Amino acid sequence: MKAVILAGGKSSRMGQDKASMVLGEKYVIQHVIDNLSSVFEEVFISGNHTDYPNSKGIITDITIQKGPMGGIHSALEFCREDIFVCSCDMPFVSSGLIQDFLQKKVENKINVVRHGEKIYPVLGIYPLAVLGTLEETIKNENLRMTSFLQQQNAHYIDYDDGFETQLLNINTPENFRAAEIIINKNL
Numbered sequence: 001m002k003a004v005i006l007a008g009g010k011s012s013r014m015g016q017d018k019a020s021m022v023l024g025e026k027y028v029i030q031h032v033i034d035n036l037s038s039v040f041e042e043v044f045i046s047g048n049h050t051d052y053p054n055s056k057g058i059i060t061d062i063t064i065q066k067g068p069m070g071g072i073h074s075a076l077e078f079c080r081e082d083i084f085v086c087s088c089d090m091p092f093v094s095s096g097l098i099q100d101f102l103q104k105k106v107e108n109k110i111n112v113v114r115h116g117e118k119i120y121p122v123l124g125i126y127p128l129a130v131l132g133t134l135e136e137t138i139k140n141e142n143l144r145m146t147s148f149l150q151q152q153n154a155h156y157i158d159y160d161d162g163f164e165t166q167l168l169n170i171n172t173p174e175n176f177r178a179a180e181i182i183i184n185k186n187l
Helices: 027-037 066-077 095-104 128-139 147-151 173-186
Strands: 003-005 043-045 057-059 082-088 110-113 118-126 154-156
Touching: 003 027, 003 066, 003 110, 027 043, 027 082, 027 095, 043 066, 057 066, 057 173, 066 082, 066 128, 066 147, 095 110, 118 147, 128 147
Parallel strands: 003 043, 003 082, 043 057, 110 154
Antiparallel strands: 082 118, 110 118
16 A cells, blocks of 8 residues: 555645654654655655655646545545545654554545544545546536545544544644644654
8 A cells, every 4th residue: 555645735724745844853844754665565646846855746636626535546646545634734644553453444435534523534545446426526516525535435544532633634834833843742
């Protein structure tokens, strides 16, 4: 299985490319690359920027402006196998969480993380088998990930509050400040 970092968003709530922001001593996306590389041999970046740091390569979007669904579609089309996805703005997802997740997955289903009532559609496994359905869903402009997960009867892997820090998405300046506090505690 290949890992794919979803990095095609506009970062509109942040006001700048969040993947390229420096957190600690490296880019936010580099934290994600490092964490995934400790579990997966091949880590790709799905997005339309070409200046991201080291990874196996960049997967450009087949259809643009389709959000995470478009990135997952492009990655499945490119990899032609099941993929593990993680958003570029989740720098604290540990190799331990990933390995635990992989042990709890259900074969041939979409598997995503859930914490309490919050579903994380950009942290999980998407099987190649959903490629056709995903393509059709995008053509119909049904871009709500949670709706797609429900339609596909996704398997949710639950994590308790002990994992809350690892599930932090850096979407806003406030989220980034929270991430800086976390990273400074660990330095």
